[in-house]
Amino acid sequence: MDLGTIWFILWGVLWAVYFILDGFDLGIGTIMPFFAKSNEEKRIMYNAMGPFWDGNEVWLITAGGVTFAAFPKTYAVMFSALYTPLMLLLFALILRGVSFEFRSKVDSPGWRKIWDTCNFLGSFLPALLLGVAFANIFKGIPIDQDGILHGNLLTLLNPYGLAGGLLFVALFAHHGALWLAFKSEGDIHDRAVALAGKLWPVVAGLVVLFLVMSLFMTQLFANYLVNPLLFIILLVAVAGLVLTMTYRKAGRVLASWGASAVLIGSAALFGVVGIFPALLPSSLNPAYSLTIQNSSSSPMTLAIMLGVALVFVPIVIAYQIWTMRTFSHPVTKADLDYEEAY
């Protein structure tokens, strides 16, 4: 396998890991206004993601950085063509980020309400925008040979883009409910499991809808027909979807969350594999697409960066898993009395 292809796969995997990890934070933020009955319950939700959210968000920085390093032209066109949605995403993430730190710093319901709203918007909007953006990338976006977008934000809000957005919101909300169930006990735990149960049919329905739309509205299946072995990715996704339900019903919430993670990861990879070897397909003319061939860095940079990734990414994964294990206990009322709690 050549370096370009290796980096293409790593690129897809990094985005998938970002969706899996930040997905549960964004999901918890999205369900919070509809779920939490009191300030105490909100605080349990904030603290359920407390030690993790910042480390999770770095996967976005890394995915962005790796796009820049390995496929500079894709990075340049992807973010300038998608200028407005990306700016919206960044501002939403800014509001979410500060809401964690600010919320508990002034003891007033009005103050908390402001940051709760920011946390909700900063969770829901990124989930939606990421879904819309990636669905559009999977379908191809109207970029010309100079990487200029022919269209605007509304162009991206086409039926397929919107289906992608809704799918991401549902996947993340379901994923977040399961994480909350894992990190809580008693009434909140039970209600979080029940919410995941209610969200599951929505997720399943949207997965099917998205696949059917992909079949009729995109070229994603072309690679799969050429190499049917790739259908394993879809099988894994379906297995994740089914297992997350069976584990949940068996009362194994962490396993259920893991299956949901598999579902999210394989859903992202399904699209990435479908657009190979393009990273940013053009819907105007396939010749304008940004591909491994015409957008990657020099072999020297790709080789050095591969070395860096092979050394550091496993280390990062190791200490992030250690962190998750260290803080795997359920958040209780006693934890809320902890001085540094959110």
Place this chain on the structure above:
Amino acid sequence: MDTLMLSRLQFAFATFIHFIFVPLTLGLSIIVAMMETKYVRTGDETYKRMAKFWGKLFLINFALGVVTGITLEFQFGTNWSRYSTFVGDIFGSLLAIEATAAFFLESTFLGVWIFGWNRLSPKLHCTSIWLVACAANFSALWIILANGFMQHPVGYVIRNGRAELSSFLEVITNPYGWNAFLHTVTGSWALAGFFVIGVSAWHLLRKQHVDFFTKSFRIAAGFALVSTLLVAAVGHRQGNIVAEVQPAKLAAMESHWETQKNAPMYLFAVPDPDNEKNSIEIGGIPSLLSLMAFNDPAAEVKGLKDFPAEDRPPVTLTFSAFRIMVGLGTAMLILAVLAFIARHHPEEASHKLLKIFLWTIPLPYIALQAGWAVAEVGRQPWIVYGIMRTRDAVSPIAAHQVGISLAAFFVVYILLASLDIYLLAKYARSEPH
């Protein structure tokens, strides 16, 4: 205004706000780690309370630093896509290394540190803040090496219409980048030292929690003095490097128009770029500029007139920012010595001195921002010195898009920065638990 000007304003504004919060992160993380180490070594609970009190300020400050940093990484793509395409082979990898090797470590272990006081052994907990401190400063290294490539491009060849990597070793040993890194982090450590000194002085003025803030003052005073001495030494070396690799920037820093040997330095001058001279020059010290720039009083210093007008940076801004930085740096050196002398019994220092320490807090902030203004404004009209002009680097996007995002940046950042500074002030004045 066109897309270029709006994009420049947006990047300058976003970086400026980001860099209000970054230096305190770089320095205070180390001070908090020193405090916690002292707690682990001595078992004295005061040091644990100190780590928690200053740690809380660290976290409030960190929140804005981290969220404003994320947008910067993406702005190279959104607003400077031609630049990103041209240098991504080199510049992009440095940013990616920063994220994987440093930023992950910093963010993950900060979470561990915040939530781990009762869940980790004291030693492991202390290790996590040291990891945060090292990773934060290590992160600065990669960012400034990336900036170093823009200032003094090395280790590249122009191939396939872009700058491609030819020697990774040269890129990561770029002398400009390393020295600018040292200058920035030591300046940031000094800033954090003065921050702790100033906040402690505020409490000591009110004779409250004397033991707690005397101990904080003492740690910070030593830290500030060492850092301020280092920043001056490294700063002198920075001047030498600029003289060598960016002669137009050096000439603008000094508003030096005529190429000459034994070039003088003026204590006071007013640049007049339109007429290619200084309208006022007072207190010229012969040969001082040659000496400072090249460590040789007889050295020839190239004047601005010997650069084509389109290759000159904005003189007045570069010149003034440099003067502000050097002036404040000198003041900081004196104040650091005073704080060091007072460190054993700061509570007995005169009211006047304690008040001066309190009002010292903003000075390093201004000095650091001015220093970066020299580095970035002085680099103009180049985005990559000598090989790509800023005007050729901007994205092919509509001006109204950038106008709207700039307005949003302005409103959101000013609002959040004000709230953050309000919270910092509120918690700095609070009683340590």
